[in-house]
Amino acid sequence: MTIQNQAEIISIGTEILMGEITDTNANYLVTQLRLLGVEAGRITAAGDDRTQLTEVFRQALARTDLIIATGGLGPTDDDLTRECLAEALGEPLTLNDQLEEELRAYFMRTHREMPLNNLRQAMLIPSGKGIPNPRGTAPGWWVEKDGKIIVLIPGPPREMLPMWQNEIKPRLEKKFAGRIVLTRTLKVYGLGEAKVNEMIAPFFQLANPTLGIYAKPDGIHLRLIARGPEAAGLIGVTERQIREILHNNIWGQDEETLPGIIGKLLGERGLKLAIFDDGTRGIISSLLSQVEGSATYYSGGLMTTTDEVKITMGISSTLLAKHAAVSAEVAEAMAAVVQKEFRADIGLSITGIGGLDDEKSTSGECYIGIVDAQGIVNYQQKLLPHRDNMRNLAAIAALFRLRQRLLEG
Amino acid sequence: MTIQNQAEIISIGTEILMGEITDTNANYLVTQLRLLGVEAGRITAAGDDRTQLTEVFRQALARTDLIIATGGLGPTDDDLTRECLAEALGEPLTLNDQLEEELRAYFMRTHREMPLNNLRQAMLIPSGKGIPNPRGTAPGWWVEKDGKIIVLIPGPPREMLPMWQNEIKPRLEKKFAGRIVLTRTLKVYGLGEAKVNEMIAPFFQLANPTLGIYAKPDGIHLRLIARGPEAAGLIGVTERQIREILHNNIWGQDEETLPGIIGKLLGERGLKLAIFDDGTRGIISSLLSQVEGSATYYSGGLMTTTDEVKITMGISSTLLAKHAAVSAEVAEAMAAVVQKEFRADIGLSITGIGGLDDEKSTSGECYIGIVDAQGIVNYQQKLLPHRDNMRNLAAIAALFRLRQRLLEG
Numbered sequence: 019m020t021i022q023n024q025a026e027i028i029s030i031g032t033e034i035l036m037g038e039i040t041d042t043n044a045n046y047l048v049t050q051l052r053l054l055g056v057e058a059g060r061i062t063a064a065g066d067d068r069t070q071l072t073e074v075f076r077q078a079l080a081r082t083d084l085i086i087a088t089g090g091l092g093p094t095d096d097d098l099t100r101e102c103l104a105e106a107l108g109e110p111l112t113l114n115d116q117l118e119e120e121l122r123a124y125f126m127r128t129h130r131e132m133p134l135n136n137l138r139q140a141m142l143i144p145s146g147k148g149i150p151n152p153r154g155t156a157p158g159w160w161v162e163k164d165g166k167i168i169v170l171i172p173g174p175p176r177e178m179l180p181m182w183q184n185e186i187k188p189r190l191e192k193k194f195a196g197r198i199v200l201t202r203t204l205k206v207y208g209l210g211e212a213k214v215n216e217m218i219a220p221f222f223q224l225a226n227p228t229l230g231i232y233a234k235p236d237g238i239h240l241r242l243i244a245r246g247p248e249a250a251g252l253i254g255v256t257e258r259q260i261r262e263i264l265h266n267n268i269w270g271q272d273e274e275t276l277p278g279i280i281g282k283l284l285g286e287r288g289l290k291l292a293i294f295d296d297g298t299r300g301i302i303s304s305l306l307s308q309v310e311g312s313a314t315y316y317s318g319g320l321m322t323t324t325d326e327v328k329i330t331m332g333i334s335s336t337l338l339a340k341h342a343a344v345s346a347e348v349a350e351a352m353a354a355v356v357q358k359e360f361r362a363d364i365g366l367s368i369t370g371i372g373g374l375d376d377e378k379s380t381s382g383e384c385y386i387g388i389v390d391a392q393g394i395v396n397y398q399q400k401l402l403p404h405r406d407n408m409r410n411l412a413a414i415a416a417l418f419r420l421r422q423r424l425l426e427g
Numbered sequence: 428m429t430i431q432n433q434a435e436i437i438s439i440g441t442e443i444l445m446g447e448i449t450d451t452n453a454n455y456l457v458t459q460l461r462l463l464g465v466e467a468g469r470i471t472a473a474g475d476d477r478t479q480l481t482e483v484f485r486q487a488l489a490r491t492d493l494i495i496a497t498g499g500l501g502p503t504d505d506d507l508t509r510e511c512l513a514e515a516l517g518e519p520l521t522l523n524d525q526l527e528e529e530l531r532a533y534f535m536r537t538h539r540e541m542p543l544n545n546l547r548q549a550m551l552i553p554s555g556k557g558i559p560n561p562r563g564t565a566p567g568w569w570v571e572k573d574g575k576i577i578v579l580i581p582g583p584p585r586e587m588l589p590m591w592q593n594e595i596k597p598r599l600e601k602k603f604a605g606r607i608v609l610t611r612t613l614k615v616y617g618l619g620e621a622k623v624n625e626m627i628a629p630f631f632q633l634a635n636p637t638l639g640i641y642a643k644p645d646g647i648h649l650r651l652i653a654r655g656p657e658a659a660g661l662i663g664v665t666e667r668q669i670r671e672i673l674h675n676n677i678w679g680q681d682e683e684t685l686p687g688i689i690g691k692l693l694g695e696r697g698l699k700l701a702i703f704d705d706g707t708r709g710i711i712s713s714l715l716s717q718v719e720g721s722a723t724y725y726s727g728g729l730m731t732t733t734d735e736v737k738i739t740m741g742i743s744s745t746l747l748a749k750h751a752a753v754s755a756e757v758a759e760a761m762a763a764v765v766q767k768e769f770r771a772d773i774g775l776s777i778t779g780i781g782g783l784d785d786e787k788s789t790s791g792e793c794y795i796g797i798v799d800a801q802g803i804v805n806y807q808q809k810l811l812p813h814r815d816n817m818r819n820l821a822a823i824a825a826l827f828r829l830r831q832r833l834l835e836g
Contacts (some may be wrong), residue, residue, distance in 0.1 A: 024444075035433075035467045037458030038639060042449065044472070049446030058444045059479060061472035063453070070468060077486075232447050241447075296727075300704075300712025303730055307708030307818065318705075318731035321712055323722040327769050360736050409716065 024059025025051055026078045030089035030099050031173055032065040043088045043171075043178055050182065054190055055199040055245055056084065066096040075106035083166045086186075089173030091156035093136040099170055100159070104143045107163060114142035117157055124155055149185050153177045160189065167193070200227075200249040202257055205270040207237035207418045214238045217263055227253050235407070236276055236414050237269070269421060276417040277306045283424045284315035284364075289390075291420075292360035293319035294352035296328070296343065297370035297384050301413040317360045331355060344369045346396040349387030357389045365389040368416045384412055386419045392427050433468025434460055435487045439498035439508050440582055441474040452497045452580075452587055459591065463599055464606035464654060465493065475505040477514075484515035492575045495595075498582030500565035502545040508579055509568070513552045516572060523551035526566055533564055558594045562586045567594065576602070609636075609658040611666050614679040616646035616827045623647050626672055636662050644816070645685055645823050646678070678830060685826040686715045692833040693724035693773075698799075700829075701769035702728035703761035705737070705752065706779035706793050710822040726769045740764060753778045755805040758796035766798045774798040777825045793821055795828045801836050 027048060029041045041063055048058040059082060064074045071090070078085050090099030104111040117140035125132040139156050142148060149158030149169075154177045159170035169186055171178050206214055211233045215222075218240070221229045227244035240260065244253040261268060270279055284291055293302055299321065306316050320331055325343055329335045332355040333348065341347040349369045357365025370384025382401040387394070399415045401408050436457060438450045450472055457467040468491065473483045480499070487494050499508030513520040526549035534541040548565050551557060558567030558578075563586040568579035578595055580587050615623055620642045624631075627649070630638045636653035649669065653662040670677060679688055693700055702711055708730065715725050729740055734752055738744045741764040742757065750756040758778045766774025779793025791810040796803070808824045810817050 034454075035457055035470065037454050037461060038641070040449075040451065040454045041470075045443075045446055045449040048444055052446060059474065059476075060483075061444065061450075063470035065468065067468075074469075230442075230445070230447070232442065295709075298713075299716035299721075299727075300709030300730075303709025304707075304713055304818075312708075313732040317733060317736055318708075318729070320727070320729060321709075322727035322769065324726060327726055330768060330770070359739060360731065361739070409713075 024057045024082060025084040025086065026082045027058055027061045028074060028078060028085060028087035029061065029063040029173075030066065030071065030087060031063075032067075032096070034063045034089075035065045042175065043173065046175075046179070047086050047088070047182070050187065051086070052243070053199060053201070054187070054194050056190075056194065066090055066098055068098050068102060071098055071102040072105045075103050079106060079166065079168075085166070085168045086171065087169070088171045088178055091139065091158075091170060091172045093133065093138055093155065095135075097138070100138070100141055103159070103161070103168065103170065107143065107145070107161070107168075109143040109145060111141045111143055113137065114140055114148065117142060117148045120148070120150070120157065121155060149181060151177055151181055153180060158185065160186075198246060198249045200244045200253050201272075202242045202253050203272050204240040204242075204257070204260060204264070204268050205234075205237055205274065206240065206264055206267050207269050207414070208267050209238065209264070211238055214240070214264070218260055221256060221260060224256065227256055229256070235410055237418075266422075269418060275309075276414065276421060277309045277312075280306070280417060280421055280424065281309040281312055281315060283421070285311075289363040290315055290317045290361070291364045291366060292317045292356045292362035294331075294356035294365065294367040294387075295319060295321040296323060296352070297368035298409045298413040298416065299323075301409050302366075302368070302416055305413055305417065317362050319356050319360060319366075328352070332359065344383060344385060346385050346387075346398065349385035349396045350389070350394050351387075353387035353389040354394065363390065364420075366416060366420055368412060370412055382408065384415075386416050388420060388423050390423065390427060395423065433466045433491060434493040434495065435491045436467055436470040437483060437487060437494060437496035438470065438472040438582075439475065439480065439496060440472075441476075441505070443472045443498075444474045451584065452582065455584075455588070456495050456497070456591070459596065460495070461652070462608060462610055463596075463603050464608040465599075465603065475499055475507055477507050477511060480507055480511040481514045484512050488515060488575065488577075494575070494577045495580065496578070497580045497587055500548065500567075500579060500581045502542065502547055502564065504544075506547070509547070509550055509552075512568070512570070512577065512579065516552065516554070516570070516577075518552040518554060520550045520552055522546065523549055523557065526551060526557045529557070529559070529566065530564060558590060560586055560590055562589060569595075569598065607654065607656060607658045609653045609662050610681075611651045611662050612681050613649040613651075613666070613669060613673070613677050614643075614646055614683065615649065615673055615676050616678050616823070617676050618647065618673070620647050623649070623673070627669055630665060630669060633665065636665055638665070644819055646827075678827060684718075685823065685830060686718045686721075689715070689826060689830055689833065690718040690721055690724060692830070694720075698772040699724055699726045699770070700773045700775060701726045701765045701771035703740075703765035703774065703776040703796075704728060704730040705732060705761070706777035707818045707822040707825065708732075710818050711775075711777070711825055714822055714826065726771050728765050728769060728775075737761070741768065753792060753794060755794050755796075755807065758794035758805045759798070759803050760796075762796035762798040763803065772799065773829075775825060775829055777821060779821055791817065793824075795825050797829060797832050799832065799836060804832065 027044045029044050033039050034041045044061045062074055064071050090097045121140050136155055145163040146159045146161040149160050151157050156172040158181050161168040171181055227242040230241045232239045242253050306312050325338050333351050337351055349367050352367035353365040367387040384399050386397045397419045401411050436453045438453050442448050443450045453470045460467055471483055473480050499506045530549050545564055554572040555568045555570040558569050560566050565581040567590050570577040580590055636651040639650045641648045651662050715721050731737055734747050742760050746760055758776050761776035762774040776796040793808050795806045806828045810820050
């Protein structure tokens with residue numbers, strides 16, 4: 019089948035409009051649709067209001083051939099999704115024997131009596147089919163009419179996700195079988211978005227694969243999406259060309275993360291890491307610890323914000339007096355101290371407390387020190403001042419340098 | 428002024444429809460509007476497409492008197508929000524001298540040359556006024572026409588949030604001055620959502636104030652919203668009744684955070700805190716450091732995941748052999764060690780590495796130790812196992828206990 023227009027997502031529930039819950043379904047569904055080669059043209063969140071919701075369906079039906087709607091399929095009087103879609107399509111809503119049977123079986127299985135209200139969930143329209151919901155009482159709806167597909171899915175993610183994966187995605191995959199869609203994400207660090215944009219400008223003009231650029235906490239992400247039977251070849255050629263241009267600034271791809279890559283490198287080599295942190299205040303640690311099994315290679319470390327404690331921990335007071343805490347010399351000394359004290363193979367340090375604590379006065383300067391079997395190095399890192407996420411940026415900088423050093427070693 | 432209909436939120440950007448970013452602005456804005464006594468009737472996410480976006484504005488203008496739109500105000504050719512609103516309102520878009528001047532001043536201040544494209548951000552329509560944006564190049568728009576208000580705000584939250592708080596919220600407050608709406612959020616720790624629900628069940632039936640309950644990372648939040656001239660009295664009575672029931676489990680209210688409360692208590696008393704962290708892996712540190720000026724009372728600490736390093740840092744090997752790392756005794760010893768080594772007034776520790784690292788095998792048990800001038804205490808903390816945010820929960824538990832101890836002292 020061909021989708022003439024972009025798909026639309028409708029998220030239903032007054033609780034979304036009240037701010038009581040954040041609509042995470044829509045983001046999940048547009049991402050999933052993209053992997054099927056289908057773009058979304060609009061997301062609408064509407065309340066449990068009969069007039070409004072019917073209008074939302076009517077307008078969407080006039081624009082698109084594929085509507086995915088979640089929510090409003092509960093048993094209570096303010097769950098109006100079924101009624102409103104029926105009205106927008108001009109079809110009668112009647113009790114469906116099979117759905118009623120399945121609903122009664124669900125209540126039997128969960129040893130509960132079925133309130134009369136739940137019968138609302140067994141209602142259906144002539145052009146619709148029920149979609150089984152093993153996790154709840156609300157069946158989904160699969161409607162095909164006049165070349166259009168409308169899918170209704172319960173709103174709670176624990177019901178929505180398995181219904182999408184097990185029932186809806188496979189059906190849509192069959193419908194869109196002709197579309198092969200491949201994606202490749204390249205992750206870049208050390209260059210600003212504008213600079214990356216400029217360096218690979220011509221590739222943004224490509225129609226297949228398309229190229230997108232996104233500023234993320236861990237740097238710039240480039241996403242290639244290729245379609246059609248030649249997708250693998252097309253994406254491969256463009257990826258190679260971009261890699262030649264951005265070279266060492268690309269640190270990972272697809273699902274890779276900096277802490278994950280570092281964990282893999284350390285794990286393979288049986289190396290242990292310790293950190294002396296005066297700059298990110300625990301953020302490097304919490305990032306590294308998000309990787310499962312990180313305790314096997316990450317031994318922990320020291321965190322302090324004062325010269326006094328640094329001296330207690332073994333940093334020379336003469337060195338501190340001569341160079342000040344935010345300096346290449348002190349960063350190197352900190353890396354050496356934590357490597358020794360924590361009996362680690364690699365000591366990583368970051369300075370920058372004075373600067374990074376008070377964003378108004380900072381120059382954004384910090385130093386990263388690394389000690390390993392090859393010796394001791396430091397990197398000066400200039401962060402954009404006046405950013406409220408400077409400590410995060412500093413942590414990413416330290417992780418990037420550590421990865422770089424591990425690859426050199 | 429009166430809003431005849433519900434307000435509408437429009438979130439603009441193809442990256443939302445591609446699933447590249449989750450739209451968090453809409454949730455923030457509907458919550459904020461509620462505090463002004465304004466309900467939202469619809470949220471629409473639309474892409475950077477001239478025809479579609481103009482249609483979205485036209486339809487919203489036909490339905491509502493208040494539109495808040497975010498995104499699409501950047502300098503590039505695919506930032507079309509200004510053009511589309513101008514077209515929907517039938518007004519010409521022209522370069523505004525004052526906005527241009529402010530834009531040039533922004534680039535001067537940040538020592539950059541202004542690309543010609545940025546002039547797009549100085550365009551305005553006759554019924555619009557610019558809203559200053561100290562955090563970026565895109566001014567907001569405040570448009571009043573035919574009794575309707577349309578506000579345009581840049582999409583990035585770090586620009587959106589201060590513009591909302593400092594510029595837009597105060598103006599809307601003035602417009603809606605007749606509506607008295609008061610809110611009070613009570614923050615609860617140590618009781619599950621179902622338990623809290625049960626304890627204060629009757630209050631959920633109230634019409635004014637209304638009561639909402641929300642599970643948040645730092646515990647359960649209860650939100651009271653009262654309307655009308657009697658709002659202050661109504662909210663006060665209910666708040667007192669709920670406080671009597673939940674008592675010491677309420678740790679804060681409204682904008683208060685655990686790290687903020689702890690910072691205030693430590694700051695007032697001139698006390699310094701150090702942490703020995705074997706459980707949250709840096710998360711306590713990063714939470715405490717989110718408070719401005721935390722370096723004055725938070726001295727840092729030690730983080731380790733192994734017995735070996737604990738022994739190097741001064742924990743007795745006999746103690747470790749006798750009680751194991753995750754024990755009340757070792758938690759107390761860790762608190763004492765870090766208090767001494769970091770010359771702090773208060774030593775806080777948390778154990779639990781074995782359990783918290785491998786979520787499959789854990790019992791969820793951890794211990795929190797606190798040493799202060801009054802002596803040494805420990806708290807056993809049982810966390811729900813198999814939760815993907817156990818380290819966060821452990822950090823909140825440690826902060827809650829520290830607050831409790833500071834209030835007792």
